[in-house]
Amino acid sequence: MSTAAQDRELTERVRDRLGRLRPGAPVGELRTLPGGHSGLTYAVTAGEGRYVVKAVPPGQRPVGRNDVLRQARVLRSLAGSTVPVPGVVCVEEEQPAWFAMEFVTGEALEPVLDDHRVPGVTARARMVAAARLLRRLHDTDVRSPVLDAPEPLDAAGELERWSRTLHAVPEELRPGGEALLARLAAGIPETGQPVLLHGDFRLGNVLCTGERPVAVVDWEIWSVGDPRIDLGWFLLFADHRNFPRLGHAVPGLPTEAELLDAYLDGCPAPPAMEWFRALGRMKMAAIMGHNLRRHREGRHHDPDQERLPPTIAAMIRTARDILG
The missing domain is CATH 3.30.200.20 (Phosphorylase Kinase; domain 1)
Structure with missing residues (x-):
């Protein structure tokens, strides 16, 4: 057919x-x-x-x-x-x-990346609300039989998965990548109680009306695993400086520390968050490197991918800085 x-x-x-x-x-x-x-x-x-x-x-x-x-x-x-x-x-x-x-009406905009701008005060309120929403997601009961979830995703498994992706990127596109992977592999933290993970939780996947989140969408890579995997990824989008040549400043956005406080809501901070923040940056470098490689090989023509090298390098460099 x-x-x-x-x-x-x-x-x-x-x-x-x-x-x-x-x-x-x-x-x-x-x-x-x-x-x-x-x-x-x-x-x-x-x-x-x-x-x-x-x-x-x-x-x-x-x-x-x-x-x-x-x-x-x-x-x-x-x-x-x-x-x-x-x-x-x-x-x-x-x-x-x-x-x-x-069909849910709303905006799903990433403040530091999307061209369509929202007022800084609105973007700030949405990010803080999204941090609290992520905590509610992680507090959800994952025992529902309809989930048919795979084996829980732990830190070691996530590192292995994305290390393969980064290794497939030519070395010249991932400067310092091997050293970062070695640092991450040398300090894999113990995994806590598994929770429901979205897999790509950020404002770009949260529909909002005004300052209020109305729906979390794009669940194609959900899993069950360590909540710090989602959290480290979400915090990455708080600062436009993480995305050279791609990001733009939004006045008043919350810092990573403020978003983490909103997520914790008075609870103690989870251990080893630095490792998961670095992991999130490594994952972004791997994704961008993969997309750039496909463009340069002619498998998916997209000249915008040529803007990625400075951000890939920054992701790897700042991840290593976070690890100390």
Whole structure:
């Protein structure tokens, strides 16, 4: 079956299912939403209802980021919790699998990276609220049978995973990378009680209206593991200076220390946070190096990737500084 035919089949399946969900309501066409990383992402209307549809791309296996059914499971597990997420309205496991969830209105903007600017006072309030929201996520009961979670992700496993990614980047694109990996490997901390992890928690994945978070989205790499993995990644986005040639200053943004205080809410600071802050920077260097390598090899043409080398070098350098 051709890709066009598969697209038509998916459209018919979605429109039929939503039509049964909203009897008598006209169902619109599927419109591709930009920015989705997990499979295909569409917007569609059914009467006055607005929905987002995530589907496995035609011809691809439902694994990794394309496993949209896994995303639906975690969203359903969080329904009614203190962590706001879009409500799942229907799921179809027949391949290519897809699910539909409510369309939540809001802005998902990364203050120091996105071109669309928000007032500094608003950005500050959103980041502090997101820090408190991350704590609520980590306090969520992870024993729900619908999660079917993998083995808990610990510090050693996370380091091994992202070390492989960084090693695949040419050495000239990751100056000081080997020394950083050696430092991280020499001081792997003990892992604490596993919690539910988002995997890419930051304001760019939190829809907000005004100063209030209304939904956490993009759950394609959720897992269960050490909460400091999420926390170290989130803190990375507090300072534009972490992103040379990419970031811009936003007056009044909270510091990493202020965000950590908001997350802790009076509780003692977790041990070894320096290690996890450095890990987050290593991961960012690995991701950017991977993307730049793919561009230079002609596998994904994107001239903007040529802006990344200063930030990759800064991530590695500051990670080593954090470790002392």
